[in-house]
Amino acid sequence: MTNLLDNIFWHALSGPQAHLSTGTGTARRYAPGFSPIVGFADPEQPDFDSLAPYCEPGERFYCDGWSGPVPAGWRVLVESTMLKMIWDAPMPAADEAPDAVPLGALHVEQAVALATLTNPGPFGPRTIELGDYFGYFDDAHAEGGRLMAMAGERSCALGLREISGVCTHPDYQGRGLARRLMTKLIRREMQRGETPFLHVMSRNDTARGMYERMGFRIYREVVVRVVALDQDAR
Incomplete structure (x- = not known):
């Protein structure tokens, strides 16, 4: 595979x-x-x-x-x-983001704005249609809250499912929001019989380290x- x-x-x-x-x-x-x-x-x-x-x-x-x-x-x-990384660990024991909000058409503007600010990779206004996307909102802000973090799914093929669009607004970093959202996605994918994978830029040591601690391993560099x-x- x-x-x-x-x-x-x-x-x-x-x-x-x-x-x-x-x-x-x-x-x-x-x-x-x-x-x-x-x-x-x-x-x-x-x-x-x-x-x-x-x-x-x-x-x-x-x-x-x-x-x-x-x-x-x-x-x-x-x-x-960039590094291609694939999940190499047991299924997470629990959904760590049960309160995450599914992202849909009403959230496109905020999702694109957050991706533009943080640059998690190529992202467009219809990207969230490629799979399941979840986010956390700060309800302390007006207009339904500010999107603090999101993560979702992009490409897929024959039992492989990509986790992508992982990003956190600079004002909310350090809270583990992105990791919790990723854990939710990993668990959902494995329950469907899929193997999670992702891409990360080779120079992004911080993200790579987090992914390795979660259970991803490097497949190859391209x-x-x-x-x-x-x-x-x-």
């Missing part, structure tokens, strides 16, 4: 989440509004020509597992590395790039 992680976004985009994506038999992306992520049937020789008609010039996309030459008509805006179609490419 773990070898699916080597090209997980392709397996998700061409499999159980195909209805939430667009593209061809060799290159796909999440549909506009979802997380701007692309996947290729062959990540070592990505078919950017097939992907281009489904992208707008200047639109930024994340892709992993590809470090070859940049194809004509495209630019690499960011290059870094290149991650942010790419964009040139403005005059179409």
Whole structure:
């Protein structure tokens, strides 16, 4: 099962989440509004020509597992590395966030704002439709409370379920909110017979350490790039 992680976004985009994506038999992306992520049937020789008609010039996309030459008509805006981590521990004994609020359409604006502030990874206004999302709100604030922390699910394929969008507002860090939300998701996924996994930037030692203490182990490190179609490419 773990070898699916080597090209997980392709397996998700061409499999159980195909209805939430667009593209061809060799290159796909999440549909506009979802997380701007692309996947290729062959990540070592990505078919950017097939992907281009489904992208707008200047639109930024994340892709992993590809470090070859940049194809004509495209630019690499960011290059870094990230860790793929998979759950390697027993199911959490209890739901540590029974009071967490399920996030839905009414919470999109706050979820996008929190993701923009904290940058947990590629996030769009429809990302919370990719799986279950939960959050904690500070009821001391007006207008129904401020979103303090959230965590949810993104890609999935053949028994693997990604935990993503994990973030906490700077004003509420240090309370263990994100960890509690993650534990809730891990338990729910394992009860469904799924194996949780996640991605974390290699340089994010704080998050990686927390994930390892929770029960995740490093599967492998991969290149991650942010790419964009040139403005005059179409």
